[in-house]
Amino acid sequence: MVVLPVPGDLCRECGLCCRFSDPEVLTPWAVRPGQPPLPASFRPPGPISLVPGTGRMDLPVVVCDSLEADVSRCGVWGEHPADCRLYPLVIVRRNGAFYLALDPDCPFSARMPLSFFEGWATRFRTEEWDHLSSSEILTLRELAQAEDRPQYRAVLLLPEPGSPRPS
Numbered sequence: 001m002v003v004l005p006v007p008g009d010l011c012r013e014c015g016l017c018c019r020f021s022d023p024e025v026l027t028p029w030a031v032r033p034g035q036p037p038l039p040a041s042f043r044p045p046g047p048i049s050l051v052p053g054t055g056r057m058d059l060p061v062v063v064c065d066s067l068e069a070d071v072s073r074c075g076v077w078g079e080h081p082a083d084c085r086l087y088p089l090v091i092v093r094r095n096g097a098f099y100l101a102l103d104p105d106c107p108f109s110a111r112m113p114l115s116f117f118e119g120w121a122t123r124f125r126t127e128e129w130d131h132l133s134s135s136e137i138l139t140l141r142e143l144a145q146a147e148d149r150p151q152y153r154a155v156l157l158l159p160e161p162g163s164p165r166p167s
């Protein structure tokens with residue numbers, strides 16, 4: 001299972017993750033309204049939902065109810081959904097293709113060289129993505145399409161069913 005090694009102290013200081021200003025933006029795919037049945041690796045071990053909470057500077061936000069906010073820790077860590085485990089890498093769909101892209105808003109993105117994220121992206125592709133079935137990958141199309149932002153930096157192409165596998 002691929003988990004990006006973002007240092008816990010950095011996350012505790014930052015506090016951006018798992019708190020969302022918009023329930024439809026950057027929230028785990030498993031809580032998006034009307035989402036298709038997701039591949040198992042994108043589903044948490046039990047139901048998760050968004051509940052009212054507060055973010056930085058006491059701004060009202062919605063918060064994942066699996067967040068242990070007092071210690072800034074994921075309560076289902078180790079079994080958290082793939083899209084949570086990958087961040088600050090984000091699965092997007094751009095120009096008709098899936099990519100792993102890097103979100104520059106995460107401070108960890110600036111701390112490490114691009115080669116670091118390329119390595120983790122390649123691990124995800126070979127250890128998880130390449131083992132999804134064609135139909136599982138197809139269920140992710142709309143979610144990934146909605147996820148893309150102009151500021152995201154494409155890191156690695158994720159092949160689709162029937163497309164040539166990059167070497």
Ligand code: SF4
Nearest residue numbers: 011014015016017106
């Ligand atoms: S944005 Fe990055 S540093 Fe901040 S909490 Fe999320 S993963 Fe951690």
Ligand code: SF4
Nearest residue numbers: 018064066067074084
């Ligand atoms: S499942 Fe865990 S990592 Fe994902 S949003 Fe909820 S608390 Fe955060």
